[in-house]
Amino acid sequence: MITVFVAVKCISNKLLIKKIIFYIEKKTARRKFKMVLRKLFFLTALLILPLLFISCGGKENKKTNSAGMNTQPISIKQFDTPSGADPSVSAEMGGEGFTGEGWTTNTNYNSIGDPKATKGGQINWSIPDFPATLRLLGKDENSYYTRMAQTMMYESMLDQDPVNEEYTPRLATHWKISDDKKSFKFRINPNARWADGKPVIADDYIATFKLLLDPGLLTGGDEYYKENFDMPVAESKYIVSINAKKVGWLYFASAAGIRLMPAHIIGNITGKDYLEKYNYDCVPGSGPYYIKKEDVEKGRTITMRRLSNYWGEKEKFASGLYNFDIVRTEVIQDETLMFEKFKKGETDVYNVNRAQWWAEKTDFDEVKRGLVQKRKIYNQNPGGLSGIVMNMRKPPFDDIKVRKAFSMLYDRKKFNEKLFFNSYTPIKSHFSGTVYENPNNHLVEFNLDSAILLLEEAGWNEKNAEGYRMKNGKMFEVDMTFTQPSQERYFTIFQEDLKKAGVKLNLKQVDGTTSFKIGNERSFTLIPANWGGQNPPNLEFNVTTKTADDPNSTNWSGIKIPEIDVIADQYATTFDKKERISQVRKVDAMLVEQQPYIYGWYANYQRILFHNKFGYPKWYLSRFDDYYGGKELGIFAIWWIDPERFAAYQEALKDKTKSLAVGEVEEKFWIDLKTREDKGEVVMLTPQ
Numbered sequence: 051m052i053t054v055f056v057a058v059k060c061i062s063n064k065l066l067i068k069k070i071i072f073y074i075e076k077k078t079a080r081r082k083f084k085m086v087l088r089k090l091f092f093l094t095a096l097l098i099l100p101l102l103f104i105s106c107g108g109k110e111n112k113k114t115n116s117a118g119m120n121t122q123p124i125s126i127k128q129f130d131t132p133s134g135a136d137p138s139v140s141a142e143m144g145g146e147g148f149t150g151e152g153w154t155t156n157t158n159y160n161s162i163g164d165p166k167a168t169k170g171g172q173i174n175w176s177i178p179d180f181p182a183t184l185r186l187l188g189k190d191e192n193s194y195y196t197r198m199a200q201t202m203m204y205e206s207m208l209d210q211d212p213v214n215e216e217y218t219p220r221l222a223t224h225w226k227i228s229d230d231k232k233s234f235k236f237r238i239n240p241n242a243r244w245a246d247g248k249p250v251i252a253d254d255y256i257a258t259f260k261l262l263l264d265p266g267l268l269t270g271g272d273e274y275y276k277e278n279f280d281m282p283v284a285e286s287k288y289i290v291s292i293n294a295k296k297v298g299w300l301y302f303a304s305a306a307g308i309r310l311m312p313a314h315i316i317g318n319i320t321g322k323d324y325l326e327k328y329n330y331d332c333v334p335g336s337g338p339y340y341i342k343k344e345d346v347e348k349g350r351t352i353t354m355r356r357l358s359n360y361w362g363e364k365e366k367f368a369s370g371l372y373n374f375d376i377v378r379t380e381v382i383q384d385e386t387l388m389f390e391k392f393k394k395g396e397t398d399v400y401n402v403n404r405a406q407w408w409a410e411k412t413d414f415d416e417v418k419r420g421l422v423q424k425r426k427i428y429n430q431n432p433g434g435l436s437g438i439v440m441n442m443r444k445p446p447f448d449d450i451k452v453r454k455a456f457s458m459l460y461d462r463k464k465f466n467e468k469l470f471f472n473s474y475t476p477i478k479s480h481f482s483g484t485v486y487e488n489p490n491n492h493l494v495e496f497n498l499d500s501a502i503l504l505l506e507e508a509g510w511n512e513k514n515a516e517g518y519r520m521k522n523g524k525m526f527e528v529d530m531t532f533t534q535p536s537q538e539r540y541f542t543i544f545q546e547d548l549k550k551a552g553v554k555l556n557l558k559q560v561d562g563t564t565s566f567k568i569g570n571e572r573s574f575t576l577i578p579a580n581w582g583g584q585n586p587p588n589l590e591f592n593v594t595t596k597t598a599d600d601p602n603s604t605n606w607s608g609i610k611i612p613e614i615d616v617i618a619d620q621y622a623t624t625f626d627k628k629e630r631i632s633q634v635r636k637v638d639a640m641l642v643e644q645q646p647y648i649y650g651w652y653a654n655y656q657r658i659l660f661h662n663k664f665g666y667p668k669w670y671l672s673r674f675d676d677y678y679g680g681k682e683l684g685i686f687a688i689w690w691i692d693p694e695r696f697a698a699y700q701e702a703l704k705d706k707t708k709s710l711a712v713g714e715v716e717e718k719f720w721i722d723l724k725t726r727e728d729k730g731e732v733v734m735l736t737p738q
Contacts, residue, residue: 121172121375123358126340129247135240136249136287144237144288153224153237154217162212162683163370164667164690164737169356171691172376173664174397175678176388178534179562180349180381184332184341186309187261188325189268189602193566194582195352195379197680202354202372202687204309204335207236207255209367212673212682213723213733220367221250221310221336227302231625234305235291243361244312245334252284257313259292266321270600274590279305298623299630300590310336336361338372352379354686370667370737371683373690383561385536393422395661395703399685401677402657404536405473412659420710421702423662426655427670427677429720432583433475433482433652438530439579441572442646443598443608446508446526453645454494455504459547460648461496465540474651480593480641482652484585485631488638494649502551510552519552527554530576533562537578569606572599579606580650582681585674587634589618593641607646614640662710663699665692668738669719 139145182190186204207222217225222236242250259282265272278301282292294301311333316324331343338360345353354377362368380397382388389407392400393414402408408426416422440447440456447453462476478494479487510519510526519526532541538557545555555576560568568574581604584592595610597603614637621633656677666689675682695710702708723733 123356123375125358126245127247127359131249139287143286150224153226155224156218159211159218160213160735161369165370167370167373167690169373173374174378175399176380176382176397178383182563183329185328198678202339203337205337206307206309208306231297232294238288244336245340250336251287252290253313254310255290256282257317258310264321269602299625300622371687377686399660405470408657409471420712423660424715426657427717428655429671430673432484432585434581434583435480436580437650438648439577439606449508451504451508455501457494457648458497458501476651477649479638486634488635491642518554528575529556531558531560532578533565570601594618663696665690673720
């Protein structure tokens, strides 16, 4: 009978409905029941067959099917709250008729999306390791997949302009900073809704903040909010205020950037219970996507689905964004298999991490025919910090001479020339690729003789029969885990050079989740790490003394420099950007001098391959982010399935004599834009 219901609902033909009901009533005798069901099945099948091709929806569904994409958005809506403000809330308190007099807003801002984007379809990609959690908050939440998912499912009070980084509306339409710059107010958009249909209100901000204060989250972040803020106050249903205990630009940024969760779900939960209950069961957010519990296949796949009732669909900040109905992520630990599955079309986009593969393996037939597009996209994504972390909390790396010796034995120049086709820039800063990098930092280069002298000065003078150095009767032997088979190429060279200096290095491959756990627990001696860059940096969470032993911070090496703590406090309270740049450069010099990392390298571009069925703005990516997103928005938010390209792609797959446009490999939109800015031009994004 469900089939009959669907047919009736979609066709809405009253005469036909009457005939169906009459037919059922007339033939309900028990002895003819089977015959009735058989006839009814054929009748309803005739009614529904056309619907399988035209669907029951409107224009969006037609676009989707015309492109050959059998997908639909979902809804988890439970509460049917009317749009607009609660009529009991006055205009003065943020309700209907609110004028914003005396408040700040921004309507003339850039949108990173393209208004001509088409909704619908699915994009598939792969990652090497399954995330330890999908939670918004708490232990282990800072994986790159989780960061990407957070930008798609949860929203903060404000966003930032993708070009000039000025504040723009998101959940809040207006904001106000007090004259003493210590009190902040936000007026929540009365149209904002959670995925389940309930309104977003001031109590949600308070409930999220309260959870942030819970040490049971095991992040150490609770201390930051306790030390720097008073508890926020709901001044009305739509206005929330929060006071900072100190004056500083960073505190407004922190208050405006908290991603919210609904009070009616997390309002009375403890940090401990939140960690246990919501590890892979996502709390519904107010953003455009959601991950259902049943769409998480642990260790294998995660499927994120677009919501059909996203409240911000028509808002300017969402223009041209959030187009895919489905973002499917598959875990493929073997890098070669990951590449082969992409070439077969089983995944749609592939980030080419290996310079050798980019040079030697990315000109296969589908690339030459244009079915696969090859792009080297230059943007201003901060270079970040990569290399090998040395645990300074315990021997042997509590000795700076040993740390400097190990850095001198890591032959980055050889790696770059022999393995990486001179594609990368060696790191000499914790803030590579940004204005915060100290230009006077010394670049560490390979020097076997100097490294040996430093090891001897550190007391490793004797050698055993195997040629390894000894101290106090103990052989110089260290362990290091790594995650990707491709890393073994240069880690074995490092191993050989260490042996020349009298040090034994034991290498062990583990999966990424295990490596991340080891790092967070600080239970390592040496461990590779690769952190995304920050612009502007947040010193409070990365390099201050209190973060050294806090799980879930990125201070894996154990940096504890009192002078940095002092500058970090000054940095948070300095409103002049030039002065902040000077402060961070001082911190950078101190960090590099202490040599907490065996520094690696970075690239000022992103190399990707993708199957030629997508639409995208001419800038391809966000200005300050990775291709997948994490800090801002990546291709999963910005791109879309282009019906014409999809159709041409499908035809070319069937007919090997057909080719598609190849396009330029190098894309420098953001570099060119910066050049225009440097000339004093005010730039606004305009889609092609």
